[in-house]
Amino acid sequence: MKDLSYSAVMGRKNEIIKDAMGVDYRRYEKEGIIFDYEAMMADCGYTLEDHIRIQQAVNVGNTPVFELHNLTALSRKLAPKGKGARIFLKDEASNPAGSFKERRAAASVYHAKKLGYKGVIAATSGNYGAAVASQAAMQGLKCIIVQECYDSHAVGQPEIIEKARKCEALGAEVLQLSVGPELFYQVLLLLEETGYFNASLYSAFGVSGIETLGWELGHQFMEKYGRHPDAVVCANAGGGNLTGTARGLIKAGCNAKIIGAAVDLSGLHMASDTAFNRKSFTTAHTGFGVPYATNPDHSDVPRSAARPLRYMDRFVTVKEGEVFYITEALATLEGMEKGPAGNTSLTAAFALAQQMDEDEIIVAQETEYTGAGKGINPQLSFARQNGIELLFGDPDEEVAGRNIVFPADPGLLKARDLDLNELRRKFIRRAVKGLDRALSEAELRFLAEETRSDVDFVKSALQ
Amino acid sequence: MAAKGDWVRIHRVLLSAQERTANLPEDTKKVPFEMWVKGHLLMDGEIGDEVVVRTVSGREEHGTLIEVNPQFDVNFGRFVPEILEMDVRLRRALFGKEADEA
Numbered sequence: 001m002k003d004l005s006y007s008a009v010m011g012r013k014n015e016i017i018k019d020a021m022g023v024d025y026r027r028y029e030k031e032g033i034i035f036d037y038e039a040m041m042a043d044c045g046y047t048l049e050d051h052i053r054i055q056q057a058v059n060v061g062n063t064p065v066f067e068l069h070n071l072t073a074l075s076r077k078l079a080p081k082g083k084g085a086r087i088f089l090k091d092e093a094s095n096p097a098g099s100f101k102e103r104r105a106a107a108s109v110y111h112a113k114k115l116g117y118k119g120v121i122a123a124t125s126g127n128y129g130a131a132v133a134s135q136a137a138m139q140g141l142k143c144i145i146v147q148e149c150y151d152s153h154a155v156g157q158p159e160i161i162e163k164a165r166k167c168e169a170l171g172a173e174v175l176q177l178s179v180g181p182e183l184f185y186q187v188l189l190l191l192e193e194t195g196y197f198n199a200s201l202y203s204a205f206g207v208s209g210i211e212t213l214g215w216e217l218g219h220q221f222m223e224k225y226g227r228h229p230d231a232v233v234c235a236n237a238g239g240g241n242l243t244g245t246a247r248g249l250i251k252a253g254c255n256a257k258i259i260g261a262a263v264d265l266s267g268l269h270m271a272s273d274t275a276f277n278r279k280s281f282t283t284a285h286t287g288f289g290v291p292y293a294t295n296p297d298h299s300d301v302p303r304s305a306a307r308p309l310r311y312m313d314r315f316v317t318v319k320e321g322e323v324f325y326i327t328e329a330l331a332t333l334e335g336m337e338k339g340p341a342g343n344t345s346l347t348a349a350f351a352l353a354q355q356m357d358e359d360e361i362i363v364a365q366e367t368e369y370t371g372a373g374k375g376i377n378p379q380l381s382f383a384r385q386n387g388i389e390l391l392f393g394d395p396d397e398e399v400a401g402r403n404i405v406f407p408a409d410p411g412l413l414k415a416r417d418l419d420l421n422e423l424r425r426k427f428i429r430r431a432v433k434g435l436d437r438a439l440s441e442a443e444l445r446f447l448a449e450e451t452r453s454d455v456d457f458v459k460s461a462l463q
Numbered sequence: 464m465a466a467k468g469d470w471v472r473i474h475r476v477l478l479s480a481q482e483r484t485a486n487l488p489e490d491t492k493k494v495p496f497e498m499w500v501k502g503h504l505l506m507d508g509e510i511g512d513e514v515v516v517r518t519v520s521g522r523e524e525h526g527t528l529i530e531v532n533p534q535f536d537v538n539f540g541r542f543v544p545e546i547l548e549m550d551v552r553l554r555r556a557l558f559g560k561e562a563d564e565a
Contacts, residue, residue, distance in 0.1 A: 005482070006478060006482060006483070006484060070557060073557060074553075074556060074557045077556070077557070119520060142519075142520045142521070143520070144518075144520050144522075149499075150497070150499070152494035152495075152497075154497075154499075158537050158540070161535065161537045162535075162537050164535075165535045165537065168501075168519075171519065172519070172520075173500070173501075173502075173518045173519045173520040173522070174500070174501070175498060175499075175500050176498065176499040176500070177477075177496070177497065177498055177499075178494070178495070178496055178497040178498075179491055180483065180484075180487065180491055180496050181484060181486070181487075182477070182478060182483060182484055182496045185478075185484075186477060186498070193522065194520070194522065269488045271487055271488055271491055272488045272490055272491055273488075273490045273491040273493075273494055274490045324549075325549055325553075328546055328549045328550060328553065329549075329553050332549075332550045332553055332554065333553055333554070333557060372537045372538050372539055373537030373538070375539065376543075376546060377539050377540050377542070377543055377546060378537070378538065378539050378540035379540070380540070380543045380545070380546065381539075381540025381541045381542075381543055382540060384541075384543065385541075390543070390545050391545075392545070392548070392552075406545060406549055408552075409552070409556070410552075410553065410556050
Protein backbone atom coordinates (compact mmCIF):
# COMPACT_ATOMS: atom_id res chain seq x y z
CA MET A 1 0.00 0.00 0.00
CA LYS A 2 1.49 3.30 -1.08
CA ASP A 3 1.88 6.16 1.39
CA LEU A 4 -0.66 8.77 0.32
CA SER A 5 0.41 11.50 2.74
CA TYR A 6 1.29 14.90 1.36
CA SER A 7 5.02 14.60 1.94
CA ALA A 8 5.24 11.03 0.62
CA VAL A 9 3.39 11.82 -2.62
CA MET A 10 5.38 15.02 -3.23
CA GLY A 11 8.55 12.98 -2.60
CA ARG A 12 7.56 10.64 -5.47
CA LYS A 13 6.97 13.58 -7.81
CA ASN A 14 9.81 12.91 -10.26
CA GLU A 15 8.93 9.22 -10.65
CA ILE A 16 5.22 9.93 -11.09
CA ILE A 17 5.87 12.64 -13.69
CA LYS A 18 8.29 10.41 -15.57
CA ASP A 19 5.66 7.66 -15.81
CA ALA A 20 2.94 10.16 -16.67
CA MET A 21 4.79 11.95 -19.48
CA GLY A 22 7.43 9.60 -20.76
CA VAL A 23 9.96 12.36 -20.14
CA ASP A 24 12.95 11.92 -17.87
CA TYR A 25 13.76 15.50 -16.97
CA ARG A 26 17.06 14.43 -15.40
CA ARG A 27 18.42 14.07 -18.94
CA TYR A 28 18.46 17.83 -19.30
CA GLU A 29 20.25 18.57 -16.06
CA LYS A 30 23.83 19.51 -16.87
CA GLU A 31 26.78 20.89 -14.95
CA GLY A 32 25.82 22.61 -11.69
CA ILE A 33 22.68 24.71 -12.08
CA ILE A 34 22.59 24.40 -15.88
CA PHE A 35 19.81 22.64 -17.71
CA ASP A 36 19.58 22.29 -21.48
CA TYR A 37 16.40 24.15 -22.44
CA GLU A 38 16.71 23.82 -26.21
CA ALA A 39 17.44 20.08 -25.93
CA MET A 40 14.27 19.67 -23.88
CA MET A 41 12.25 21.63 -26.47
CA ALA A 42 13.75 19.64 -29.37
CA ASP A 43 13.34 16.28 -27.60
CA CYS A 44 9.59 16.62 -27.43
CA GLY A 45 9.81 15.37 -31.00
CA TYR A 46 7.45 17.88 -32.61
CA THR A 47 8.74 20.53 -34.97
CA LEU A 48 6.77 23.64 -35.85
CA GLU A 49 5.66 21.88 -39.04
CA ASP A 50 4.45 18.88 -37.00
CA HIS A 51 2.42 21.18 -34.75
CA ILE A 52 0.86 22.90 -37.77
CA ARG A 53 -0.13 19.52 -39.24
CA ILE A 54 -1.50 18.18 -35.91
CA GLN A 55 -3.45 21.36 -35.23
CA GLN A 56 -4.91 21.56 -38.73
CA ALA A 57 -6.17 17.99 -38.35
CA VAL A 58 -8.15 18.96 -35.23
CA ASN A 59 -9.38 22.36 -36.46
CA VAL A 60 -7.08 24.38 -34.20
CA GLY A 61 -5.34 27.55 -35.32
CA ASN A 62 -5.47 29.67 -38.47
CA THR A 63 -7.52 32.16 -36.49
CA PRO A 64 -8.37 35.50 -38.10
CA VAL A 65 -6.61 38.79 -37.47
CA PHE A 66 -8.82 41.88 -37.19
CA GLU A 67 -7.86 45.54 -37.39
CA LEU A 68 -9.68 47.44 -34.66
CA HIS A 69 -10.45 50.69 -36.47
CA ASN A 70 -12.50 52.35 -33.76
CA LEU A 71 -10.15 51.51 -30.90
CA THR A 72 -7.27 52.76 -33.05
CA ALA A 73 -9.18 56.00 -33.74
CA LEU A 74 -9.93 56.45 -30.05
CA SER A 75 -6.32 55.83 -29.04
CA ARG A 76 -5.13 58.37 -31.66
CA LYS A 77 -7.43 60.99 -30.15
CA LEU A 78 -5.56 60.52 -26.86
CA ALA A 79 -2.04 60.24 -28.31
CA PRO A 80 0.40 63.03 -29.19
CA LYS A 81 0.32 64.14 -32.85
CA GLY A 82 1.73 61.48 -35.17
CA LYS A 83 1.40 58.77 -32.53
CA GLY A 84 -1.17 55.99 -32.28
CA ALA A 85 -0.20 52.68 -33.86
CA ARG A 86 -2.76 50.56 -35.71
CA ILE A 87 -4.24 48.08 -33.22
CA PHE A 88 -4.90 44.50 -34.30
CA LEU A 89 -6.39 41.51 -32.57
CA LYS A 90 -5.86 37.81 -33.19
CA ASP A 91 -9.21 36.16 -32.57
CA GLU A 92 -8.12 33.04 -30.73
CA ALA A 93 -11.66 32.66 -29.37
CA SER A 94 -12.52 31.14 -32.76
CA ASN A 95 -10.65 27.95 -31.85
CA PRO A 96 -13.02 25.00 -31.23
CA ALA A 97 -13.13 25.39 -27.42
CA GLY A 98 -12.68 29.16 -27.41
CA SER A 99 -9.06 30.08 -26.69
CA PHE A 100 -5.41 29.84 -27.81
CA LYS A 101 -4.96 27.11 -25.21
CA GLU A 102 -5.96 24.48 -27.76
CA ARG A 103 -2.62 25.04 -29.49
CA ARG A 104 -1.12 23.94 -26.20
CA ALA A 105 -3.43 20.96 -25.77
CA ALA A 106 -3.37 19.50 -29.28
CA ALA A 107 0.11 17.97 -29.29
CA SER A 108 -0.13 16.84 -25.66
CA VAL A 109 -3.26 14.85 -26.36
CA TYR A 110 -1.88 13.63 -29.70
CA HIS A 111 1.31 12.51 -27.97
CA ALA A 112 -0.58 10.82 -25.12
CA LYS A 113 -2.58 8.84 -27.65
CA LYS A 114 0.52 7.91 -29.66
CA LEU A 115 2.20 6.56 -26.52
CA GLY A 116 -0.88 4.52 -25.64
CA TYR A 117 -2.16 6.44 -22.63
CA LYS A 118 -5.92 5.97 -22.12
CA GLY A 119 -6.53 9.45 -20.82
CA VAL A 120 -5.09 12.84 -19.96
CA ILE A 121 -5.09 14.91 -16.79
CA ALA A 122 -4.58 18.65 -16.59
CA ALA A 123 -4.41 20.97 -13.59
CA THR A 124 -6.04 24.24 -14.58
CA SER A 125 -8.77 26.64 -13.57
CA GLY A 126 -8.43 28.38 -16.92
CA ASN A 127 -9.32 27.91 -20.55
CA TYR A 128 -6.73 25.16 -20.80
CA GLY A 129 -9.23 22.77 -19.21
CA ALA A 130 -11.74 23.26 -22.00
CA ALA A 131 -8.91 22.99 -24.52
CA VAL A 132 -7.70 19.63 -23.18
CA ALA A 133 -11.28 18.37 -22.81
CA SER A 134 -12.04 19.35 -26.40
CA GLN A 135 -8.90 17.73 -27.76
CA ALA A 136 -9.47 14.58 -25.70
CA ALA A 137 -13.02 14.38 -27.07
CA MET A 138 -11.78 14.77 -30.65
CA GLN A 139 -8.95 12.29 -30.26
CA GLY A 140 -10.95 9.76 -28.25
CA LEU A 141 -9.16 9.85 -24.89
CA LYS A 142 -10.57 10.18 -21.39
CA CYS A 143 -9.96 13.43 -19.59
CA ILE A 144 -9.81 14.69 -16.00
CA ILE A 145 -9.54 18.41 -15.29
CA VAL A 146 -8.47 19.49 -11.80
CA GLN A 147 -9.53 22.99 -10.82
CA GLU A 148 -8.84 25.28 -7.89
CA CYS A 149 -12.37 26.57 -7.63
CA TYR A 150 -13.85 27.22 -4.18
CA ASP A 151 -13.06 29.06 -0.97
CA SER A 152 -13.69 27.39 2.41
CA HIS A 153 -17.35 28.48 2.26
CA ALA A 154 -17.75 26.56 -1.01
CA VAL A 155 -18.22 29.82 -2.88
CA GLY A 156 -16.76 29.49 -6.35
CA GLN A 157 -15.42 32.00 -8.85
CA PRO A 158 -18.16 32.25 -11.52
CA GLU A 159 -15.51 32.29 -14.25
CA ILE A 160 -14.05 29.00 -13.03
CA ILE A 161 -17.44 27.35 -12.55
CA GLU A 162 -18.33 28.25 -16.13
CA LYS A 163 -15.15 26.53 -17.25
CA ALA A 164 -16.13 23.46 -15.22
CA ARG A 165 -19.45 23.46 -17.05
CA LYS A 166 -17.68 23.69 -20.39
CA CYS A 167 -15.25 20.88 -19.54
CA GLU A 168 -18.17 18.63 -18.53
CA ALA A 169 -20.03 19.60 -21.69
CA LEU A 170 -16.99 18.37 -23.63
CA GLY A 171 -17.06 15.04 -21.79
CA ALA A 172 -14.42 15.56 -19.10
CA GLU A 173 -14.50 14.64 -15.42
CA VAL A 174 -13.96 17.78 -13.38
CA LEU A 175 -12.44 17.55 -9.93
CA GLN A 176 -12.94 20.80 -8.05
CA LEU A 177 -10.74 21.77 -5.12
CA SER A 178 -10.58 24.43 -2.47
CA VAL A 179 -7.82 27.05 -2.46
CA GLY A 180 -4.25 25.88 -2.04
CA PRO A 181 -1.08 24.66 -3.72
CA GLU A 182 -1.93 21.08 -2.68
CA LEU A 183 -3.70 20.92 -6.02
CA PHE A 184 -0.47 19.47 -7.41
CA TYR A 185 -0.52 16.78 -4.71
CA GLN A 186 -3.99 15.78 -5.84
CA VAL A 187 -2.89 15.74 -9.49
CA LEU A 188 0.03 13.46 -8.64
CA LEU A 189 -2.34 11.11 -6.79
CA LEU A 190 -4.66 11.00 -9.79
CA LEU A 191 -1.78 10.36 -12.19
CA GLU A 192 -0.68 7.43 -10.02
CA GLU A 193 -4.20 6.08 -9.71
CA THR A 194 -5.21 6.30 -13.38
CA GLY A 195 -1.92 5.97 -15.26
CA TYR A 196 -3.11 8.83 -17.48
CA PHE A 197 -0.83 11.30 -19.26
CA ASN A 198 0.06 14.55 -17.50
CA ALA A 199 -1.02 17.17 -20.05
CA SER A 200 0.93 19.79 -18.16
CA LEU A 201 0.60 23.42 -19.16
CA TYR A 202 4.35 23.66 -18.81
CA SER A 203 5.51 20.70 -20.93
CA ALA A 204 7.58 21.14 -24.08
CA PHE A 205 4.69 19.57 -26.06
CA GLY A 206 2.34 22.26 -24.87
CA VAL A 207 4.54 25.33 -25.03
CA SER A 208 6.01 24.47 -28.43
CA GLY A 209 2.43 24.07 -29.70
CA ILE A 210 1.91 27.81 -29.17
CA GLU A 211 4.71 28.54 -31.62
CA THR A 212 2.09 28.21 -34.37
CA LEU A 213 0.40 31.35 -33.03
CA GLY A 214 3.52 33.49 -33.47
CA TRP A 215 4.32 31.85 -36.78
CA GLU A 216 0.80 32.54 -38.09
CA LEU A 217 1.00 36.17 -36.96
CA GLY A 218 4.23 36.72 -38.85
CA HIS A 219 2.86 35.17 -42.04
CA GLN A 220 -0.63 36.68 -41.85
CA PHE A 221 0.78 40.19 -41.62
CA MET A 222 3.21 39.62 -44.47
CA GLU A 223 0.43 38.28 -46.69
CA LYS A 224 -2.18 40.87 -45.83
CA TYR A 225 -0.16 44.01 -45.13
CA GLY A 226 3.23 43.24 -46.66
CA ARG A 227 5.04 43.75 -43.37
CA HIS A 228 5.51 42.31 -39.91
CA PRO A 229 3.95 43.82 -36.79
CA ASP A 230 6.20 46.07 -34.67
CA ALA A 231 4.96 44.90 -31.28
CA VAL A 232 3.06 41.85 -30.06
CA VAL A 233 1.43 41.93 -26.64
CA CYS A 234 0.96 38.58 -24.86
CA ALA A 235 -0.91 38.07 -21.62
CA ASN A 236 1.70 36.63 -19.27
CA ALA A 237 0.76 34.37 -16.37
CA GLY A 238 2.52 30.99 -16.37
CA GLY A 239 4.68 32.26 -19.23
CA GLY A 240 3.80 29.68 -21.91
CA ASN A 241 1.74 32.02 -24.05
CA LEU A 242 4.54 34.56 -24.31
CA THR A 243 7.28 31.95 -24.68
CA GLY A 244 5.54 29.99 -27.43
CA THR A 245 4.37 33.06 -29.32
CA ALA A 246 7.83 34.64 -29.21
CA ARG A 247 9.51 31.46 -30.44
CA GLY A 248 7.00 31.25 -33.31
CA LEU A 249 7.52 34.89 -34.29
CA ILE A 250 11.28 34.33 -34.38
CA LYS A 251 10.77 31.25 -36.58
CA ALA A 252 8.62 33.39 -38.92
CA GLY A 253 11.49 35.87 -39.20
CA CYS A 254 9.57 38.56 -37.33
CA ASN A 255 11.48 40.65 -34.84
CA ALA A 256 8.51 42.43 -33.25
CA LYS A 257 8.98 43.63 -29.69
CA ILE A 258 7.52 41.06 -27.29
CA ILE A 259 5.53 42.69 -24.52
CA GLY A 260 4.09 40.74 -21.61
CA ALA A 261 0.93 42.05 -19.96
CA ALA A 262 -0.68 41.07 -16.66
CA VAL A 263 -3.53 42.35 -14.51
CA ASP A 264 -2.15 44.00 -11.39
CA LEU A 265 -3.30 41.97 -8.39
CA SER A 266 -0.42 43.00 -6.14
CA GLY A 267 -1.30 42.72 -2.46
CA LEU A 268 -3.56 39.68 -2.91
CA HIS A 269 -1.97 36.40 -1.81
CA MET A 270 -2.76 33.73 -4.39
CA ALA A 271 -3.02 30.90 -1.84
CA SER A 272 -5.22 32.93 0.51
CA ASP A 273 -8.64 31.46 1.24
CA THR A 274 -10.17 34.85 2.03
CA ALA A 275 -8.56 36.72 -0.90
CA PHE A 276 -9.60 34.05 -3.42
CA ASN A 277 -12.99 35.57 -4.24
CA ARG A 278 -11.88 39.17 -3.93
CA LYS A 279 -10.18 39.10 -7.28
CA SER A 280 -12.00 39.36 -10.59
CA PHE A 281 -9.33 37.73 -12.74
CA THR A 282 -8.38 34.12 -12.18
CA THR A 283 -5.56 34.13 -14.72
CA ALA A 284 -3.33 36.53 -16.70
CA HIS A 285 -2.52 38.36 -13.47
CA THR A 286 0.63 39.34 -11.60
CA GLY A 287 -0.01 36.69 -8.94
CA PHE A 288 1.11 34.14 -11.55
CA GLY A 289 2.96 36.38 -13.98
CA VAL A 290 5.63 37.64 -11.61
CA PRO A 291 6.49 34.46 -9.63
CA TYR A 292 6.46 32.26 -12.75
CA ALA A 293 8.77 34.70 -14.57
CA THR A 294 11.31 34.74 -11.74
CA ASN A 295 10.88 31.06 -10.78
CA PRO A 296 9.46 29.05 -13.70
CA ASP A 297 10.26 25.68 -12.17
CA HIS A 298 7.61 25.45 -9.45
CA SER A 299 4.83 23.91 -11.54
CA ASP A 300 3.72 20.30 -12.11
CA VAL A 301 6.88 19.47 -14.11
CA PRO A 302 10.48 19.60 -12.84
CA ARG A 303 11.54 21.97 -15.65
CA SER A 304 9.08 24.32 -17.26
CA ALA A 305 9.14 24.93 -21.01
CA ALA A 306 7.64 28.36 -20.30
CA ARG A 307 10.54 30.74 -19.67
CA PRO A 308 9.27 34.24 -20.44
CA LEU A 309 12.37 36.15 -19.30
CA ARG A 310 14.22 34.55 -22.22
CA TYR A 311 11.98 36.43 -24.67
CA MET A 312 10.37 39.46 -23.07
CA ASP A 313 11.27 43.02 -24.12
CA ARG A 314 8.85 44.68 -21.71
CA PHE A 315 6.43 43.53 -19.02
CA VAL A 316 3.53 45.87 -18.26
CA THR A 317 0.61 45.71 -15.87
CA VAL A 318 -2.93 46.96 -16.27
CA LYS A 319 -5.69 47.29 -13.67
CA GLU A 320 -8.81 45.14 -13.33
CA GLY A 321 -11.04 48.15 -14.06
CA GLU A 322 -9.09 48.92 -17.22
CA VAL A 323 -9.49 45.39 -18.61
CA PHE A 324 -13.24 45.45 -17.96
CA TYR A 325 -13.38 48.87 -19.62
CA ILE A 326 -11.59 47.65 -22.77
CA THR A 327 -13.76 44.52 -22.77
CA GLU A 328 -16.76 46.82 -22.92
CA ALA A 329 -15.07 49.04 -25.54
CA LEU A 330 -14.48 45.97 -27.71
CA ALA A 331 -18.21 45.22 -27.48
CA THR A 332 -19.61 48.70 -27.88
CA LEU A 333 -17.09 50.19 -30.35
CA GLU A 334 -15.99 47.12 -32.28
CA GLY A 335 -19.03 44.85 -32.04
CA MET A 336 -17.19 41.91 -30.48
CA GLU A 337 -18.14 40.37 -27.16
CA LYS A 338 -15.24 38.40 -25.66
CA GLY A 339 -14.17 37.14 -22.22
CA PRO A 340 -12.48 39.77 -20.02
CA ALA A 341 -9.29 37.87 -19.08
CA GLY A 342 -8.57 37.35 -22.78
CA ASN A 343 -8.57 41.13 -23.26
CA THR A 344 -5.63 41.75 -20.91
CA SER A 345 -3.21 42.10 -23.82
CA LEU A 346 -5.62 44.31 -25.77
CA THR A 347 -5.92 46.64 -22.78
CA ALA A 348 -2.15 47.05 -22.68
CA ALA A 349 -2.04 47.41 -26.48
CA PHE A 350 -4.55 50.28 -26.34
CA ALA A 351 -2.23 52.23 -24.03
CA LEU A 352 1.03 51.16 -25.70
CA ALA A 353 -0.24 52.13 -29.19
CA GLN A 354 -0.25 55.75 -28.00
CA GLN A 355 3.52 55.57 -27.48
CA MET A 356 4.13 54.25 -31.03
CA ASP A 357 4.06 55.99 -34.43
CA GLU A 358 0.87 56.04 -36.51
CA ASP A 359 2.35 53.85 -39.21
CA GLU A 360 3.38 51.15 -36.76
CA ILE A 361 1.39 48.01 -35.90
CA ILE A 362 0.67 46.56 -32.47
CA VAL A 363 -1.09 43.23 -32.01
CA ALA A 364 -2.97 41.82 -29.06
CA GLN A 365 -2.45 38.14 -29.78
CA GLU A 366 -5.55 36.59 -28.20
CA THR A 367 -9.21 36.70 -27.35
CA GLU A 368 -11.22 34.14 -25.37
CA TYR A 369 -14.83 32.95 -25.42
CA THR A 370 -17.43 34.47 -23.14
CA GLY A 371 -20.53 33.07 -21.48
CA ALA A 372 -22.55 32.87 -18.28
CA GLY A 373 -20.19 33.42 -15.34
CA LYS A 374 -17.36 34.42 -17.65
CA GLY A 375 -18.10 37.91 -18.87
CA ILE A 376 -18.07 41.51 -17.81
CA ASN A 377 -21.51 41.53 -16.17
CA PRO A 378 -21.29 38.27 -14.18
CA GLN A 379 -17.75 39.00 -13.00
CA LEU A 380 -18.51 42.57 -11.92
CA SER A 381 -21.76 41.44 -10.31
CA PHE A 382 -19.81 38.82 -8.34
CA ALA A 383 -17.22 41.42 -7.30
CA ARG A 384 -19.96 43.73 -5.98
CA GLN A 385 -21.54 40.82 -4.07
CA ASN A 386 -18.15 40.27 -2.42
CA GLY A 387 -17.99 43.84 -1.22
CA ILE A 388 -15.69 45.18 -3.93
CA GLU A 389 -16.48 48.82 -4.70
CA LEU A 390 -17.06 49.64 -8.39
CA LEU A 391 -16.40 53.22 -9.42
CA PHE A 392 -15.23 55.57 -12.17
CA GLY A 393 -12.01 57.43 -11.50
CA ASP A 394 -8.27 57.17 -11.95
CA PRO A 395 -7.29 53.47 -12.25
CA ASP A 396 -4.01 54.26 -10.51
CA GLU A 397 -6.11 54.43 -7.36
CA GLU A 398 -7.41 50.89 -7.75
CA VAL A 399 -6.46 48.55 -4.90
CA ALA A 400 -6.90 44.88 -5.83
CA GLY A 401 -9.37 43.20 -3.50
CA ARG A 402 -10.89 46.51 -2.36
CA ASN A 403 -12.17 48.31 -5.46
CA ILE A 404 -12.35 48.20 -9.24
CA VAL A 405 -11.77 51.60 -10.85
CA PHE A 406 -12.99 52.12 -14.42
CA PRO A 407 -11.18 54.95 -16.20
CA ALA A 408 -13.39 58.07 -15.89
CA ASP A 409 -11.86 59.03 -19.22
CA PRO A 410 -10.12 56.70 -21.71
CA GLY A 411 -7.00 58.86 -21.43
CA LEU A 412 -6.52 57.59 -17.86
CA LEU A 413 -5.87 54.04 -19.05
CA LYS A 414 -2.18 53.12 -18.76
CA ALA A 415 0.31 50.31 -19.24
CA ARG A 416 2.66 50.39 -16.25
CA ASP A 417 6.13 48.95 -16.77
CA LEU A 418 7.47 46.41 -14.32
CA ASP A 419 11.23 46.71 -13.81
CA LEU A 420 12.46 43.86 -16.01
CA ASN A 421 15.99 44.12 -14.62
CA GLU A 422 14.65 43.68 -11.12
CA LEU A 423 12.81 40.53 -12.24
CA ARG A 424 16.00 39.29 -13.89
CA ARG A 425 17.95 39.88 -10.68
CA LYS A 426 15.31 37.98 -8.69
CA PHE A 427 15.53 35.09 -11.14
CA ILE A 428 19.31 34.96 -10.86
CA ARG A 429 19.38 35.15 -7.06
CA ARG A 430 16.76 32.44 -6.74
CA ALA A 431 18.65 30.19 -9.15
CA VAL A 432 21.74 30.25 -6.90
CA LYS A 433 19.89 30.12 -3.58
CA GLY A 434 21.60 27.73 -1.15
CA LEU A 435 24.69 27.46 -3.36
CA ASP A 436 27.88 28.25 -1.42
CA ARG A 437 30.40 28.32 -4.23
CA ALA A 438 31.31 30.57 -7.14
CA LEU A 439 29.59 29.93 -10.47
CA SER A 440 31.53 28.60 -13.43
CA GLU A 441 31.74 30.61 -16.67
CA ALA A 442 29.25 28.19 -18.24
CA GLU A 443 26.81 28.72 -15.38
CA LEU A 444 27.09 32.48 -15.70
CA ARG A 445 26.39 32.22 -19.44
CA PHE A 446 23.42 29.96 -18.72
CA LEU A 447 21.90 32.51 -16.35
CA ALA A 448 22.49 35.25 -18.92
CA GLU A 449 20.54 33.18 -21.48
CA GLU A 450 17.78 32.47 -19.00
CA THR A 451 17.32 36.18 -18.33
CA ARG A 452 18.18 37.55 -21.78
CA SER A 453 20.99 39.57 -20.25
CA ASP A 454 24.77 39.21 -20.28
CA VAL A 455 27.44 37.78 -18.01
CA ASP A 456 28.29 41.21 -16.54
CA PHE A 457 24.64 41.71 -15.60
CA VAL A 458 24.53 38.27 -13.96
CA LYS A 459 27.71 39.03 -12.00
CA SER A 460 26.35 42.37 -10.80
CA ALA A 461 23.07 40.74 -9.76
CA LEU A 462 25.00 38.23 -7.66
CA GLN A 463 26.93 40.87 -5.73
CA MET B 464 -33.40 9.49 -1.25
CA ALA B 465 -31.04 8.85 -4.14
CA ALA B 466 -30.96 5.53 -5.94
CA LYS B 467 -28.08 3.52 -7.29
CA GLY B 468 -27.28 4.90 -10.76
CA ASP B 469 -28.37 8.49 -10.00
CA TRP B 470 -26.05 11.30 -11.10
CA VAL B 471 -24.83 13.04 -7.94
CA ARG B 472 -22.21 15.35 -6.50
CA ILE B 473 -20.04 14.36 -3.55
CA HIS B 474 -17.69 16.23 -1.23
CA ARG B 475 -14.64 15.04 0.70
CA VAL B 476 -11.92 16.56 2.84
CA LEU B 477 -8.62 15.50 1.26
CA LEU B 478 -6.30 17.00 3.87
CA SER B 479 -7.33 18.27 7.28
CA ALA B 480 -5.94 21.65 8.31
CA GLN B 481 -3.16 19.83 10.22
CA GLU B 482 -2.17 17.69 7.24
CA ARG B 483 -1.73 20.61 4.83
CA THR B 484 1.57 21.89 3.47
CA ALA B 485 3.43 24.25 5.80
CA ASN B 486 3.87 26.96 3.22
CA LEU B 487 0.40 28.59 3.40
CA PRO B 488 -1.00 31.97 4.40
CA GLU B 489 -2.51 32.07 7.90
CA ASP B 490 -6.16 32.01 6.77
CA THR B 491 -5.70 29.00 4.49
CA LYS B 492 -3.78 27.11 7.20
CA LYS B 493 -6.91 27.07 9.36
CA VAL B 494 -9.17 25.37 6.82
CA PRO B 495 -9.10 21.89 5.28
CA PHE B 496 -8.24 21.07 1.67
CA GLU B 497 -11.50 19.94 0.07
CA MET B 498 -12.75 18.24 -3.09
CA TRP B 499 -16.01 18.11 -5.03
CA VAL B 500 -16.71 15.68 -7.88
CA LYS B 501 -19.67 14.16 -9.73
CA GLY B 502 -20.53 10.61 -10.69
CA HIS B 503 -23.14 7.88 -10.85
CA LEU B 504 -24.03 6.45 -7.44
CA LEU B 505 -22.91 2.88 -6.87
CA MET B 506 -25.43 2.39 -4.04
CA ASP B 507 -28.63 3.91 -2.68
CA GLY B 508 -28.09 6.83 -0.31
CA GLU B 509 -29.44 9.93 1.42
CA ILE B 510 -27.99 13.43 1.36
CA GLY B 511 -25.24 13.42 4.00
CA ASP B 512 -24.42 9.70 3.60
CA GLU B 513 -20.95 8.42 2.81
CA VAL B 514 -21.24 7.02 -0.71
CA VAL B 515 -19.19 5.77 -3.65
CA VAL B 516 -19.65 7.04 -7.19
CA ARG B 517 -18.25 6.20 -10.61
CA THR B 518 -17.08 9.32 -12.43
CA VAL B 519 -17.31 9.84 -16.21
CA SER B 520 -13.71 8.72 -16.58
CA GLY B 521 -14.64 5.44 -14.87
CA ARG B 522 -12.90 6.06 -11.54
CA GLU B 523 -14.45 5.31 -8.18
CA GLU B 524 -14.55 8.18 -5.70
CA HIS B 525 -15.99 8.26 -2.21
CA GLY B 526 -17.32 11.13 -0.19
CA THR B 527 -20.43 12.70 1.32
CA LEU B 528 -23.48 12.86 -0.92
CA ILE B 529 -24.43 16.55 -1.21
CA GLU B 530 -26.58 16.92 -4.34
CA VAL B 531 -28.66 14.74 -6.65
CA ASN B 532 -28.90 15.78 -10.31
CA PRO B 533 -26.44 18.60 -9.60
CA GLN B 534 -26.97 21.75 -11.61
CA PHE B 535 -24.76 24.65 -12.62
CA ASP B 536 -26.01 27.88 -11.20
CA VAL B 537 -23.61 30.27 -12.92
CA ASN B 538 -25.55 33.02 -14.67
CA PHE B 539 -25.02 36.48 -16.08
CA GLY B 540 -25.18 38.10 -12.66
CA ARG B 541 -27.22 41.01 -11.40
CA PHE B 542 -27.46 44.11 -13.58
CA VAL B 543 -24.37 46.32 -13.25
CA PRO B 544 -25.35 49.87 -14.30
CA GLU B 545 -21.72 51.00 -14.56
CA ILE B 546 -21.40 48.90 -17.74
CA LEU B 547 -23.98 51.06 -19.54
CA GLU B 548 -22.22 54.16 -18.23
CA MET B 549 -18.97 52.87 -19.76
CA ASP B 550 -20.74 52.58 -23.14
CA VAL B 551 -21.96 56.16 -22.94
CA ARG B 552 -18.52 57.51 -22.01
CA LEU B 553 -16.73 55.47 -24.66
CA ARG B 554 -19.08 56.56 -27.47
CA ARG B 555 -18.80 60.18 -26.38
CA ALA B 556 -15.02 59.94 -26.29
CA LEU B 557 -14.91 58.60 -29.85
CA PHE B 558 -17.87 60.25 -31.59
CA GLY B 559 -18.26 63.48 -29.56
CA LYS B 560 -21.68 65.09 -29.23
CA GLU B 561 -23.13 62.94 -32.01
CA ALA B 562 -23.08 60.02 -29.61
CA ASP B 563 -25.85 61.64 -27.55
CA GLU B 564 -28.13 62.48 -30.51
CA ALA B 565 -31.04 60.28 -31.51
